[in-house]
Amino acid sequence: MLGERLGAAVIVGDNRDTTGRESDVDSGEPVDRSGVTVGLRRAAEIWSALSARPFSAEETAALLPEPDDSATLVEIARLALRSDACATGPYLHAVLDRLPSSLLRELAERAVHRLTSGPNDAAAEILAYVSVHQAESLAAHLPSLWELSPSEGFYFAEWPWRVADESEIARLWERADPDDELRRERALRCLLQTRRPDVLARLSPAEDDLHSVGYTLGGGELRRLHSASPWHLAFPADLLRRWATRNPLRAHQSSWPVASQRDPQALTSGCIDLACPRCRKRLHRLLYLPSVPPDVGVTSRARVEFVWCAECGPYTEVSYVRHDADGAPADLAMTFVVDPPERQPGLEPADEAIPATGVELVRLEQRWWWQDWAISNDRENLHRVGGEPTWIQDPDYPSCPDCADTMIAAGQVNVADLWDFEGMCYLMWCDQCAISGVVYQQT
Numbered sequence: 001m002l003g004e005r006l007g008a009a010v011i012v013g014d015n016r017d018t019t020g021r022e023s024d025v026d027s028g029e030p031v032d033r034s035g036v037t038v039g040l041r042r043a044a045e046i047w048s049a050l051s052a053r054p055f056s057a058e059e060t061a062a063l064l065p066e067p068d069d070s071a072t073l074v075e076i077a078r079l080a081l082r083s084d085a086c087a088t089g090p091y092l093h094a095v096l097d098r099l100p101s102s103l104l105r106e107l108a109e110r111a112v113h114r115l116t117s118g119p120n121d122a123a124a125e126i127l128a129y130v131s132v133h134q135a136e137s138l139a140a141h142l143p144s145l146w147e148l149s150p151s152e153g154f155y156f157a158e159w160p161w162r163v164a165d166e167s168e169i170a171r172l173w174e175r176a177d178p179d180d181e182l183r184r185e186r187a188l189r190c191l192l193q194t195r196r197p198d199v200l201a202r203l204s205p206a207e208d209d210l211h212s213v214g215y216t217l218g219g220g221e222l223r224r225l226h227s228a229s230p231w232h233l234a235f236p237a238d239l240l241r242r243w244a245t246r247n248p249l250r251a252h253q254s255s256w257p258v259a260s261q262r263d264p265q266a267l268t269s270g271c272i273d274l275a276c277p278r279c280r281k282r283l284h285r286l287l288y289l290p291s292v293p294p295d296v297g298v299t300s301r302a303r304v305e306f307v308w309c310a311e312c313g314p315y316t317e318v319s320y321v322r323h324d325a326d327g328a329p330a331d332l333a334m335t336f337v338v339d340p341p342e343r344q345p346g347l348e349p350a351d352e353a354i355p356a357t358g359v360e361l362v363r364l365e366q367r368w369w370w371q372d373w374a375i376s377n378d379r380e381n382l383h384r385v386g387g388e389p390t391w392i393q394d395p396d397y398p399s400c401p402d403c404a405d406t407m408i409a410a411g412q413v414n415v416a417d418l419w420d421f422e423g424m425c426y427l428m429w430c431d432q433c434a435i436s437g438v439v440y441q442q443t
Contacts, residue, residue: 300434
């Protein structure tokens with residue numbers, strides 16, 4: 001059976017502990033004569049089942065251990081690394097979600113070591129995940145990752161270089177050989193990902209490249225387009241349970257805190273009493289902040305309400321809203337990519353959303369400060385105030401319609417959660433003009 005073959009594959013050569021029992025060459029733990037680590041047989045059984053055939057998210061969630069069983073979880077990942085079989089799939093990132101940061105660091109080191117023996121799908125998946133959620137674990141391995149190129153050709157290939165130190169940055173400049181165009185371009189992409197103003201100034205990148213790392217150039221100076229750390233939205237427990245029924249891998253995902261509901265700090269969804277100038281439908285509330293956090297770049301208003309037209313918004317390049325002195329929406333203007341289709345009178349799209357819901361702003365541990373839409377794969381909480389947007393498509397920071405400055409990212413709302421829809425609404429802001437913008441992206 002597959003499980004027996006994989007269990008036997010754990011043993012390489014004659015590895016025995018002081019009692020004469022065979023031991024796992026990676027963990028050093030004693031194993032029984034069938035080749036399955038004593039006490040970790042369950043991990044081998046789970047891994048064998050998951051890797052034998054595709055499983056639905058519901059089946060995967062039912063198979064995976066809970067986060068407090070980190071020994072079993074980490075052994076599943078180790079088995080994936082040790083196998084020559086294709087060990088990728090939606091389950092592996094779900095396993096990593098449930099592991100503490102200390103074990104992620106250990107797995108990152110194992111993944112780098114495993115790649116020195118040749119390509120390994122599981123190692124590449126682990127490194128992609130770690131490059132998002134715990135890039136500092138890769139800092140010492142950047143020279144090896146340059147040589148191994150585990151994610152060559154993928155959009156996240158250069159992300160580990162977010163944590164490059166001075167010596168690695170110096171090596172990158174040396175690698176930017178003008179006589180080797182491919183090597184030079186790769187080195188420059190890695191330097192761009194350092195996101196350091198001194199490095200960016202020396203690179204003199206195009207505006208689109210600056211936007212890709214959250215910067216713009218105005219008046220000869222670099223300006224950051226988002227805050228360093230986000231606040232995540234915490235939702236009521238009953239709503240989280242409903243969403244976890246639809247997306248089972250969210251059930252033990254630590255980026256989904258539960259709102260206490262004692263003192264909601266924000267409001268999402270529902271409609272406001274302001275009509276879209278085109279379709280005359282009421283505007284849909286994306287997020288109301290009765291007290292704006294101090295570190296998100298919104299200082300000209302003490303409170304602000306981000307809204308859009310759920311009927312027309314998906315067809316726009318950007319929806320602009322001017323805010324009055326109290327931060328309330330005053331009027332809406334839209335720039336369309338295509339004209340929206342005519343719809344019959346009746347139910348307003350925003351009425352199909354969840355009702356107005358009180359939420360809280362929560363600062364999660366640092367591993368969730370930077371997220372990627374594709375890698376999150378509908379498991380992670382992507383509702384945020386501040387922080388870098390988790391772009392579905394290319395980064396898109398619009399210009400303010402009044403002053404023409406590039407707007408900053410103030411947050412984002414995953415509208416797929418609020419109603420039967422797809423995509424993300426990115427909340428933009430011009431502090432000088434008190435104008436918000438909503439950029440909508442979908443797959």
